[in-house]
Each structure stands twice: as C-alpha cells, then as structure tokens.
Amino acid sequence: MPVDLYRIDDRRIHGQVVVGWGQPLDLGFIVLVDDEIASSDWEQELYRMGVPPDMDVFFESVDSIATDFVRFARDARHGILLTSDIDTMRQLVERMPNAIRAVNLGGIHHRPGRSPKLRYVFLDGTEEDALRGLASRGVIVSAQDVPAARPIPLDELLALHGAAK
Amino acid sequence: MSNATVRAIVAGHGDFATGMISAVDQITGRGGVFAPMTNRDLSMDDITKALESLIDHTGAAVVFTDLPAGSATVAARRVQRAHPDLVVVTAISLPVLLDFVFQGDLAAADAARHAVEKGHGAMAIVGLPGAR
Numbered sequence: 001m002p003v004d005l006y007r008i009d010d011r012r013i014h015g016q017v018v019v020g021w022g023q024p025l026d027l028g029f030i031v032l033v034d035d036e037i038a039s040s041d042w043e044q045e046l047y048r049m050g051v052p053p054d055m056d057v058f059f060e061s062v063d064s065i066a067t068d069f070v071r072f073a074r075d076a077r078h079g080i081l082l083t084s085d086i087d088t089m090r091q092l093v094e095r096m097p098n099a100i101r102a103v104n105l106g107g108i109h110h111r112p113g114r115s116p117k118l119r120y121v122f123l124d125g126t127e128e129d130a131l132r133g134l135a136s137r138g139v140i141v142s143a144q145d146v147p148a149a150r151p152i153p154l155d156e157l158l159a160l161h162g163a164a165k
Numbered sequence: 166m167s168n169a170t171v172r173a174i175v176a177g178h179g180d181f182a183t184g185m186i187s188a189v190d191q192i193t194g195r196g197g198v199f200a201p202m203t204n205r206d207l208s209m210d211d212i213t214k215a216l217e218s219l220i221d222h223t224g225a226a227v228v229f230t231d232l233p234a235g236s237a238t239v240a241a242r243r244v245q246r247a248h249p250d251l252v253v254v255t256a257i258s259l260p261v262l263l264d265f266v267f268q269g270d271l272a273a274a275d276a277a278r279h280a281v282e283k284g285h286g287a288m289a290i291v292g293l294p295g296a297r
Contacts, residue, residue: 010208010209010210011208011209011212011236011239012209013234013239014209014234014235014236014239015178015232015234015235015236017234018234019232019234042246046239046242046243047239049233049234049238049239049242050232050233050234050235050238050239050255051234084209107208109206109207109208109211110206110207110208110211111208111211119206120206
C-alpha cells in the first residue's frame with residue numbers, strides 16, 4: 001500500500017490529520033518529514049502524545065526519508081506523509097522522482113509577505129513558483145484541508161485573491 | 166458574563182471555546198472564570214504565540230483544550246515547557262468546566278484534577294438496555 005496522501009501542513013500532526021483524514025482513510029501511520037523535529041526527542045513526544053495508540057508516527061529528516069521511504073511504501077497500512085513547508089516537499093519530490101504523484105496543500109497559514117488564497121492557504125511569490133515547479137514535474141497539486149472539502153487545483157488556487165473561501 | 170478573575174483558558178477548534186464558556190455562563194453565571202481562544206486559521210507558531218500572550222495577559226494557570234491531538238493542545242504543551250506550573254487538561258467536556266468554576270478555593274492544579282474526576286464520572290450512555 002503506497003502512502004495515501006502527501007500533505008503540506010504547517011500545523012503538522014493535528015486534529016485535521018489524525019481525525020479528519022485519519023478516520024476516513026483508516027490511517028495506520030503518519031510520517032512527518034521535518035529536520036528540526038527529527039533531531040528532537042522532546043518535539044517528537046509532543047507530536048506523538050495525541051495520536052491514538054493504534055496509529056504509528058515516524059519522524060524522518062529529508063536525508064533519512066530517501067532511505068526509509070521503501071519501508072513506508074511497502075507498509076500494508078494506510079499512511080500520510082507530512083511536511084510543514086513547501087520547500088521540504090519540493091526536496092522530497094526531487095530526491096524521490098516518481099514516488100510522489102500528488103501533493104495536498106492542507107495548511108499554509110498567514111505570515112508577513114504571504115498573500116491570501118484560501119483561509120488556510122497563504123503564499124508568497126517564491127512558494128507559488130515552487131508549486132508551479134512541482135506541477136511542471138507532473139505532480140498534481142491541490143488544496144484541500146479536509147476530505148469533505150472540494151480539492152482546488154493549483155491553477156485555480158493561484159488565480160484566487162483573498163481568503164474568504 | 167461575570168467579571169470573575171480569569172483562572173483558565175479554554176482553547177480549541179472553531180467556536181468550541183466561546184460555545185463552552187457561553188454554556189458555563191448560562192448555567193452558573195461564572196463564565197468569566199474562563200478566557201476563550203480559537204485556533205481558527207492560525208499557524209502552529211501563531212497559535213502558540215496567541216496562547217502564551219493570553220496566559221501572560223490573564224494570569225491563567227490552567228489551559229483546557231478540546232482534542233488531545235489538536236493544535237491547541239500541542240501549543241499548550243509547548244507553552245508548558247516555558248511555564249512548568251501551567252496545567253493542561255485535554256478532551257474536556259462541559260461537566261469538567263462546570264466543576265472547575267466551583268473549585269475557587271482550591272489551587273489551580275487541584276481544581277483541575279477535581280474537575281477531571283467529575284467529568285469522567287459524568288460520562289454515560291443514556292437509555293440503552295443494560296447501560297447506566
């Protein structure tokens with residue numbers, strides 16, 4: 001069973017991931033790729049705390065996931081791979097060509113310099129270019145915070161102005 | 166809403182906090198014991214900053230959150246690292262908050278513990294054969 005969802009979410013492991021996606025996907029494991037958290041036992045414990053005991057959480061760095069990815073791809077359970085920013089996902093796509101076919105934008109919130117696209121997606125110019133770069137490699141990019149919401153394709157997302165939706 | 170001193174923050178998704186506090190106030194008139202916070206449309210960093218600011222502003226000693234895996238809980242745990250005396254209670258219910266507002270004579274940690282026990286005891290399936 002390949003990983004079901006490749007998601008960019010700056011909240012990382014939280015309610016939408018564990019419950020919102022976790023329940024309908026019958027999620028068995030979460031892979032969080034984050035160099036900072038992969039090197040901190042305290043941070044790992046923080047994110048592991050609220051996850052149900054029957055759901056595994058794996059913490060990987062950008063370097064280690066390239067080696068460990070095969071293990072997750074062969075896992076019989078359903079899984080989600082998370083990064084907290086676009087650049088980390090871009091690195092994964094470049095290092096593991098053909099492994100990641102679609103990327104879900106689940107939460108990229110406001111910070112100075114970013115423009116609103118959706119209430120949960122704000123992007124600056126560099127990030128927009130990075131997403132276009134993913135699309136040019138054949139990766140399907142869409143924004144969707146929860147499974148019940150309509151996926152918004154990248155072209156439509158980038159044409160949006162304002163965070164009302 | 167009463168002008169009671171804020172002793173705790175209620176934090177969670179959507180309108181969870183304001184809804185819960187509204188219910189406490191309707192039942193007891195003591196909703197002012199709590200300050201609400203939502204994680205709506207905020208990044209993890211901004212949730213943490215907002216929570217820390219609210220704690221500093223109110224002097225609250227307890228944070229009640231809605232979901233163990235929720236971002237408000239993660240933020241509260243993060244703040245707790247810098248404020249070791251902060252008490253964090255998660256997966257709360259209305260009976261938990263109702264009990265807490267009546268434990269004003271207890272220290273915050275003891276009041277939270279008492280409220281959690283009350284909340285556990287209040288859970289029940291009603292009306293099913295064989296259920297209490």
